[in-house]
Amino acid sequence: MRILIVGAGAIGGYFGGRLLQIGRDVTFLVRPKRADELARDGLVIKSPHGDLTIPHPPVVQADGLAPDYDLVLLSCKAFDLDDAIASFAAGVGPQTVVLPLLNGMKHLDVLDAAFGRARVLGGQCVIAATLDAQRHVVQLAPMNAITFGERDGGLSDHVGAIARTLGGSSFEVNPSAEIMQEMWEKWVFLASLAGSTSLMRAAVGDILAAPGGADFMLGVVDEISAIAAVAGHPPREAFLERARGALLAKGSALTASMFRDIQAGARIEADHVIGDLIARGDAAKRPVARLRVIYTHLKAYERQRG
């Protein structure tokens, strides 16, 4: 199976590197600056599962693409989605499917419009990764998993074949018969975590130690859960127990990639991760007071960084 990974950033670089490590047929679609970095240093991964350097990872740039990939693993940020689609479209042939790993949900509509719904799987990843000052991929905690599936549900042969290709490395591969439910649940958790830690500029443990911190985070979970329920995906009790457990863990150093991006002064996915939830909440006439505070804060950050 020929895999095109769009972006060799934190998650694309990590999962792509791990797949190359076990001999899978992976090519990174990169822009010129990243191509230069990879040519100079190779793809460098620092990880609790073992460091890895791939001296000359296979890369291609948009003008060199041919439509002969079976799987596109999409790992750009949401604000780069349109540009990424324009870049990788030439790599999409009759047999290609697209598996996006972005946080949030709106990108599915954009990908459907570009390639047709039948080609776009549901997907998500759980990992804490970043690019350091040397542009090396740094995995910050051991968790690492990709979950994906057919958006209409069930486990197709195609999903099974992709799972076999992605499997065998140090990350978990979870083919899911209910990927939309899992994507909504991840959005509930991620947006609560990213929104709260970004707003408070603090990890979960510090927020918990502040007056009203726990109530704020659990209130965000409730607001987003109600929006998920309107979408037909009320979070399951077992998920909520895990999510609340993670947000109520005393002393926890847990943060989200959005918080790390703010610390680094980088662009963030405010509209994709939080703004879209507010739009959905407003359309369904659900209260989103905490999400509004978070969003205003994120948009002020965006304005400040210019």
Ligand SMILES: NC(=O)C1=CN([C@@H]2O[C@H](COP(=O)(O)OP(=O)(O)OC[C@H]3O[C@@H](n4cnc5c(N)ncnc54)[C@H](OP(=O)(O)O)[C@@H]3O)[C@@H](O)[C@H]2O)C=CC1
């Ligand atoms: N980091 C994390 O821990 C997690 C992130 N996520 C989600 O995963 C997604 C990706 O995040 P992350 O990996 O952190 O982001 P990064 O910014 O680290 O990586 C994104 C990469 O996409 C590349 N890219 C963008 N547009 C193009 C294009 N047209 N052609 C080629 N490459 C392109 C960028 O390249 P360039 O260098 O040229 O800008 C960049 O390297 C986000 O939606 C995020 O919310 C989900 C779970 C955890």
Ligand SMILES: CC(C)(CO)C(=O)C(=O)O
């Ligand atoms: C849920 C979490 C925290 C880990 O995958 C995440 O998606 C992020 O940091 O963006």
